[in-house]
Amino acid sequence: xxxxxxxxxxxxxxxxxxxxxxxxxxxxxxxxxxxxxxxxxxxxxxxxxxxxxxxxxxxxxxxxxxxxxxxxxxxxxxxxxxxxxxxxxxxxxxxxxxxxxxxxxxxxxxxxxxxxxxxxxxxxxxxxxxxxxxxxxxxxxxxxxxxxxxxxxxxxxxxxxxxxxxxxxxxxxxxxxxxxxxxxxxxxxxxxxxxxxxxxxxxxxxxxxxxxxxxxxxxxxxxxxxxxxxxxxx
Amino acid sequence: xxxxxxxxxxxxxxxxxxxxxxxxxxxxxxxxxxxxxxxxxxxxxxxxxxxxxxxxxxxxxxxxxxxxxxxxxxxxxxxxxxxxxxxxxxxxxxxxxxxxxxxxxxxxxxxxxxxxxxxxxxxxxxxxxxxxxxxxxxxxxxxxxxxxxxxxxxx
Numbered sequence: 001x002x003x004x005x006x007x008x009x010x011x012x013x014x015x016x017x018x019x020x021x022x023x024x025x026x027x028x029x030x031x032x033x034x035x036x037x038x039x040x041x042x043x044x045x046x047x048x049x050x051x052x053x054x055x056x057x058x059x060x061x062x063x064x065x066x067x068x069x070x071x072x073x074x075x076x077x078x079x080x081x082x083x084x085x086x087x088x089x090x091x092x093x094x095x096x097x098x099x100x101x102x103x104x105x106x107x108x109x110x111x112x113x114x115x116x117x118x119x120x121x122x123x124x125x126x127x128x129x130x131x132x133x134x135x136x137x138x139x140x141x142x143x144x145x146x147x148x149x150x151x152x153x154x155x156x157x158x159x160x161x162x163x164x165x166x167x168x169x170x171x172x173x174x175x176x177x178x179x180x181x182x183x184x185x186x187x188x189x190x191x192x193x194x195x196x197x198x199x200x201x202x203x204x205x206x207x208x209x210x211x212x213x214x215x216x217x218x219x220x221x222x223x224x225x226x227x228x229x230x231x232x233x234x
Numbered sequence: 235x236x237x238x239x240x241x242x243x244x245x246x247x248x249x250x251x252x253x254x255x256x257x258x259x260x261x262x263x264x265x266x267x268x269x270x271x272x273x274x275x276x277x278x279x280x281x282x283x284x285x286x287x288x289x290x291x292x293x294x295x296x297x298x299x300x301x302x303x304x305x306x307x308x309x310x311x312x313x314x315x316x317x318x319x320x321x322x323x324x325x326x327x328x329x330x331x332x333x334x335x336x337x338x339x340x341x342x343x344x345x346x347x348x349x350x351x352x353x354x355x356x357x358x359x360x361x362x363x364x365x366x367x368x369x370x371x372x373x374x375x376x377x378x379x380x381x382x383x384x385x386x387x388x389x
Binding site for chain 1: 277278279281283284286287306307308309310311312344345347348
């Protein structure tokens, strides 16, 4: 009898723990979602991605043809806010202003690697938040998707000593937190690119510089974006 | 009297013969791109771009070219690329040449700050033209690439 009671209590306890874990998982899904099936091309018809040279490979390889990809080599969050290097109606404007003028229904932001490679993480995080403030203000109807910074190989850190895996992980945690705080979505392309040990990008997925993505790496990013952007409430 | 026009005409004929571009049909753009690709080992995997992406990058409109083949290091970690444009006539080829030159300039300005160590490849690169065909190659060994293209052009 005692054994039965003990078993029953253990079962209830286990059930409670499992439910709590599931609830915690459910809370996460409001920010970061992995769908079972990817969204189709139509989903990207009114979407735009702003970024640096890393997502440029998505455009070069036509991996999400319906997605408008606006990129600039070496673009940092600060550069997207302050550098007037995009031509709009005969004037030079910032990338943020250029994107805002496009008024996309969905905006994916994939920035951060450039910035973390030469500035203090606090400064880059602050610029990213300012960029989000501006874009959210200018685009109140737009759905925002904050795409994580991709992992790097040791060769990347050799080239840019400030750009390390812990720095990238910290930045991505900030992105996740901002997404949660602002009610936006976070897209994790960092984890799927990691090697088995979880210490760096898988060597097959990055170019010789340890930073940019090979065809296979770019394909994984495109697939993950398609998997994670869908709304679970749909 | 005859000698007056004979000399310039002879010079023109010699020039055409030396240039190797007169009256000779342009080789298929894909063959020319392949020759440039096979001329050396590129730093990263070279990927052939779609026609849509090629047009977007080079600012080409429908009808500007009869053939356009572009391969590049799609990762953008290097500026290495091969672009071969074949046009309907010499006038269109001159316009295409200008677009390739503009693209080369934009690469130079992008990489100057971002990856200065790649600049020697961009500084050595130039747009080549033979009749109605234009080629831009950014490669580790520009001379080898140029020699391969000239050979394909029969020069």
